[in-house]
Every structure is written in C-alpha cells, then in structure tokens.
Amino acid sequence: MKKAENFKAFEETVQKLTEKHMIPGTSVAIAQEGEIVYHKGFGFRNVEDALPVTEDTVFGIGSITKSYSCVAIMQLQEAGKLNVHDPVIKYLPEFNVNNKEALKQITIHHFMTHSSGLPPMSSLVYAMKRSMDIDPSAQNYPGLKIEQENYEPIDTYEQLMQFIADQDFELLGDPDTQFSYSNDAYALLGTIIERVSGKSYEQYVYDHILSPCGMKYSCFMIEEYGDYENITTCYAEDSSEGTKRIIPAPIWWDAPSMRAAGFLKSTAGDMLRYAEIFRNAGVVNGKRILSEESVKEMVKPHIQTQPGRFYGYGLMITPDYFGTTLVEHGGGLKAISAQLSILPEKGVSGVVLTNLAGVPAARVMQLAFNAYAGREVEASHISFEEYEIGEERLEQYQGEYESNEGMKVSIVIKDGKPVLISQKAEIPIMFVKENAFIAYVNDSTEIAEILVDDNNEPWGISYHFRQFPKVSTKQVVK
Structure with a gap:
C-alpha cells in the first residue's frame, strides 16, 4: 500500500510541476527487470485536440542519443574495427586544433568522455541553421543568440x-584532464562510426541497436514515421506579448x-527496451547487443563532472545514489526535455519524456x-551545508561568464548575498566549498564550480557541465 500512496503523492507533485512550468505533455515510465510496472501520461501530446500521452507516443530524446553513439563505438571495438584508445586523427585526418602535440594525443575515449579539451563552440547552432531559418519559434529558444559572424549552415562532417x-x-587542458561537455566531439564520433562501418551513422544505429532491440517507434527523421x-x-514558450504562454511550434529541428x-x-516503451542494455549486461530480448565487458566500460566513472558524479561513455554515473549506482543521461533541445535513468543493481530503469524545452524532466x-x-517523494540522495565564503573572495567571483556555445551567466551580490543570473532569471545560490556552489534551477539542484588558475585567481566557471571563461567583472545588480 505504501507504494500506491507514494505514487499518488508523486502524481500530485508532478501535476503541480506541470502546471508551474506549463508543460503540455509528459510521459513517465518505470520498468522492473525489463517489464513496465508503471506508466503515466500527464497532459497531452497535442493540447489543441486533447490527444493523450501513451507509452508509444514519440518524443525527442535530445542528448540521450549520445549513449547510442557510444554503444555503436563499443560494438565496432568488439568487431575489431577500432579501439577507443586510438587517436582520433587515425580516422579523421581533417580534424585539427591549434595545439599539434595535444592533437596527436586526443583519442576516441576522450571524445566519449568529453575530456578532449575542446571548449564549448557555436557549431550546433549552424548545424541546425536550415531548420531554424524556417521556424518562426526559433527566436523563443533561450541561449541561441550567438554574437559572432554569421556562418553558412554546417551540413556535413567535413564542414x-x-x-x-x-x-x-586554446584547449581547456591536456586530454583526459578537463571535463567539458562537447556536442562537437559526439558529432565527430558519428563520423568515425560512418567511416569505420561503411554505413551512414543513422543506418548503423538502426541496424545494430534499434532493430535488434525491437525499438519500432525510434527514428532520426520525423518523416520516417509515415502514417x-x-x-x-512540438511546443515552445512565447513571451512576445508580455506574458508567458506555450504555443504549438510544429517544426522539428534537425542537424545532419x-x-x-x-x-x-x-x-x-522503446527507451525502456534500450535501457535493458545497461540493466541486463548487454542483452535485450535474448539478443546480445553489447558484451558484458563493453557495458562495464560504458558505466565506469571515467572522469568527474561534479562532486560525487562522473561521466562514463555517453552516460552520467553516480556511484552512491541512495546506496546504489545510478546510470543516467538527460536531453534537451527545442520541444525536448528528457531523462533516462537506470539502477542496474536494483533491476530498475525509468524514463521521462516531455514536449517542452527547459523543464525539469x-x-x-x-x-x-x-x-x-517507497521513499518520501521529495527525498534527496545528497545534502549540503553552507560554506561561509569571505566577502573579498565573493567580490572576485562577481562578473559575467560566457561560452561560444551561447550560454551566459553572471554572479552578482544582491542584498549582501550571491545570486546567479541566467536567462534573465535571478537564482539564489549557496556556496558549499570555497569555489563551489549549488543553484536551485527549474526545481532541480545544480552544482557549479568556479575555475581558478595556478595563482588561485578565478578565470571561468563550470556550469551545466560546460567550462566557460569569465568575460567581465562588471556588477549587473546594484
């Protein structure tokens, strides 16, 4: 009975979150040992026609796609066609960065763990440019106003x-020393998969992952769904008339x-089939998709992303999540906020899919x-104690931090307390170490770190899994 009561409390809490964030539709599902034991559709897949959300409603999954790319790489390693410790330039001789010595050392493993040293770049915007140019709602998507010269669309891997x-x-550091989330590195994993397999990236994923897993409603192109x-x-937030409202925004963004x-x-339903790879040591529906050894490599904590949290291959790893290991990844893009989570030791997997960007999936x-x-619905696996940071140090942290990817945040002091400003929102923050703080963003806790040089001078910030530099020290709020 306790579980039934808990799910009642869960659904009430999610309904409040749905209303607060104006989420049109949400799909929540949990599986135990591969069998779905809970599914609930909140809201609608199409609000205007009141069409319900089911286990088979198609949503975008965003960056959860990265784990598929790593499954493909591991399959190709098992087939003897590559090694994750091979230099990237063995397969991509056109790949180039200023630091020629580091270039020789960057491996496929570094791309898979976001540890190549590549900083955030604006290439994703130009890769999506053809979609965005025909989408009236593109202007409503936060963080895409890139302030630099206008490039042509990036349609190919070569471009x-x-x-x-x-x-x-400059690279953020030597390979394997710095974690910074890189869409570019993952795009180029797709290039390696194509060149090594002799198939298009999409066809390889279909033939070797989607089809054998029985994922019949999973595609890259919306046109592939036919009838x-x-x-x-797709929905987007619109504030053009002074009040926030959610509008249909039917164009799906693509970036070949x-x-x-x-x-x-x-x-x-399909995502929980896919999750079996990591829950069931590489076997889905009696078919071996990956070797047990490859799965172990994918869920190994290769590099720290935040205190207590690590990156494997295309997956985030929390070794102590209420006493067990949590394997997960999120995804976000226009009309997408998604989350896939697996507790392999408990035999549990879960997925949340929504049709609006920037909401707390x-x-x-x-x-x-x-x-x-059976825990309290609001329970947290981590707790923080406030760290008293000196006023002089806090002054040094003030200023604007900006990445070439379009992300911009500021740290200011308001009424004597530090505040993070992101997308015009003021977010209270609490320091938990000399150079680390937590921010309560979109009903979720985010850990950020102030990056300092050898002289302990702040030069940047690690936020939302990206490293980006401090660009000014001006005070935004008096």
Whole structure:
C-alpha cells in the first residue's frame, strides 16, 4: 500500500510541476527487470485536440542519443574495427586544433568522455541553421543568440571539421584532464562510426541497436514515421506579448552533421527496451547487443563532472545514489526535455519524456524513483551545508561568464548575498566549498564550480557541465 500512496503523492507533485512550468505533455515510465510496472501520461501530446500521452507516443530524446553513439563505438571495438584508445586523427585526418602535440594525443575515449579539451563552440547552432531559418519559434529558444559572424549552415562532417579548424581557441587542458561537455566531439564520433562501418551513422544505429532491440517507434527523421500518428506536437514558450504562454511550434529541428549528438526520437516503451542494455549486461530480448565487458566500460566513472558524479561513455554515473549506482543521461533541445535513468543493481530503469524545452524532466525522474522505492517523494540522495565564503573572495567571483556555445551567466551580490543570473532569471545560490556552489534551477539542484588558475585567481566557471571563461567583472545588480 505504501507504494500506491507514494505514487499518488508523486502524481500530485508532478501535476503541480506541470502546471508551474506549463508543460503540455509528459510521459513517465518505470520498468522492473525489463517489464513496465508503471506508466503515466500527464497532459497531452497535442493540447489543441486533447490527444493523450501513451507509452508509444514519440518524443525527442535530445542528448540521450549520445549513449547510442557510444554503444555503436563499443560494438565496432568488439568487431575489431577500432579501439577507443586510438587517436582520433587515425580516422579523421581533417580534424585539427591549434595545439599539434595535444592533437596527436586526443583519442576516441576522450571524445566519449568529453575530456578532449575542446571548449564549448557555436557549431550546433549552424548545424541546425536550415531548420531554424524556417521556424518562426526559433527566436523563443533561450541561449541561441550567438554574437559572432554569421556562418553558412554546417551540413556535413567535413564542414564541421573545417569549422572547428577555423576557430581560434586554446584547449581547456591536456586530454583526459578537463571535463567539458562537447556536442562537437559526439558529432565527430558519428563520423568515425560512418567511416569505420561503411554505413551512414543513422543506418548503423538502426541496424545494430534499434532493430535488434525491437525499438519500432525510434527514428532520426520525423518523416520516417509515415502514417504513424502517435507523435507529440512540438511546443515552445512565447513571451512576445508580455506574458508567458506555450504555443504549438510544429517544426522539428534537425542537424545532419550532429545527429550523433542528440537527434533521435523515441517512446517511453522503446527507451525502456534500450535501457535493458545497461540493466541486463548487454542483452535485450535474448539478443546480445553489447558484451558484458563493453557495458562495464560504458558505466565506469571515467572522469568527474561534479562532486560525487562522473561521466562514463555517453552516460552520467553516480556511484552512491541512495546506496546504489545510478546510470543516467538527460536531453534537451527545442520541444525536448528528457531523462533516462537506470539502477542496474536494483533491476530498475525509468524514463521521462516531455514536449517542452527547459523543464525539469530529471527532477520528475527522481520523484518517480523515490515513489517506486517507497521513499518520501521529495527525498534527496545528497545534502549540503553552507560554506561561509569571505566577502573579498565573493567580490572576485562577481562578473559575467560566457561560452561560444551561447550560454551566459553572471554572479552578482544582491542584498549582501550571491545570486546567479541566467536567462534573465535571478537564482539564489549557496556556496558549499570555497569555489563551489549549488543553484536551485527549474526545481532541480545544480552544482557549479568556479575555475581558478595556478595563482588561485578565478578565470571561468563550470556550469551545466560546460567550462566557460569569465568575460567581465562588471556588477549587473546594484
């Protein structure tokens, strides 16, 4: 009975989150040992026609696609066609960065773990440019106003490598020393998969992952669904008339050169089939998709992303999540906020899919796992104590931080307390170490780190899994 009561509390909490964030539709599903034990559709896949959300409703999954790219790489390693410790330039001789010595050392493994040293870049915007140019709602998507010269669309892998080579940047550090989330690295994994397998990236994923897993509602292109109607409408936030409202925004964004980084579409049912790879040591429906050894490598904590949290291959790893290991990844893009989470030791997997960007899918997943485990719905696996930071140090942290990817945040002091400003929102923050703080963003806790040089001088910030530099010290709020 306790579980039933918990799910009642869970659904009430999610309904409040849905109303607060104005989420049109949400699909939540949990499986135990591969069998779906809970599914709930909140809201609608199409609000205007009141069409329900089911286990087979198609949503975008965004960057959860990255784990598929790593499954493909591991399959190709098992087939003897590559090794994850091979230098990237063995397969991509056109790939180039300023630091020629580091260039020789960057391996496939570094691309898979976001540890190549590549900083955030604006290439994703140009890769999506053809979609965005025909989409009236593109202006409503936060963080895409890139303030630099206008490039032509990046349609091919070769154009992407040329774009990277043309950029004037320093690597964040030697390979394997710095974690910074890189869509470019993952796009180029798609290039390697194509060149090594002799198939297009999309065809390889279909033939070797989607089809053998029985994922019949998972495709890269919306046109591939043909007459299938159980597909969500895309929605976007619009504040052009002074008040926030959610509007239908039917154009799906695409980026041919970056599909390996985040453009697969799927359903709750299909995603839980896919999760079996990691829950069941590589076997789905009696078919071996990956060796047990390859799965172990994918869920190994290769590099720290935040205190207590690590990156494997295309997956985030939390070794102590209420005493067990959590394997997960999120995804976000226009009309997409998605979360896939697996507790392999417990035999549990879960997925949350929504049709609006920037909403707390990961938080909904945490609440669902709490309900399923019989915990208080709002329980957290981590707790923080406030660190008293000196006024002089806080002054040094003030200023604007900006990445070439379009992300911009500021740290200011308001009424004597530090505040993070992101997308015009003021977010209270609490320091938990000399150079680390937590921010409560979109009903989720985000950990950020101030990056300092050898002289302990702040030069940048690690936020939302990206490293980006401080660009000014001006005070934004008096």
